[in-house]
Amino acid sequence: EHWDSKHSKLPFVAADWSDTHAENGGVTTAGVAVKGTARPKTQHELTKSKTGQELLKQKEAEKAKALETL
Numbered sequence: 001e002h003w004d005s006k007h008s009k010l011p012f013v014a015a016d017w018s019d020t021h022a023e024n025g026g027v028t029t030a031g032v033a034v035k036g037t038a039r040p041k042t043q044h045e046l047t048k049s050k051t052g053q054e055l056l057k058q059k060e061a062e063k064a065k066a067l068e069t070l
Contacts, residue, residue: 003012021027046052 003010041052043056046056
């Protein structure tokens with residue numbers, strides 16, 4: 001029913017489709033990369049987690065090191 005209602009101008013050919021779940025042993029996420037947000041987190045967002053705070057400290061250390069070399 002979905003195909004007919006959404007793609008009525010195209011013929012449905014079952015051979016063109018594959019069961020990717022079955023190809024991966026029935027596991028739905030096997031071999032599938034999940035991409036998170038594309039934009040980098042803001043400084044405010046980074047301050048909310050321990051990992052983010054550590055990343056901010058690392059960035060500050062890199063900035064300080066870069067300024068020393070000038």
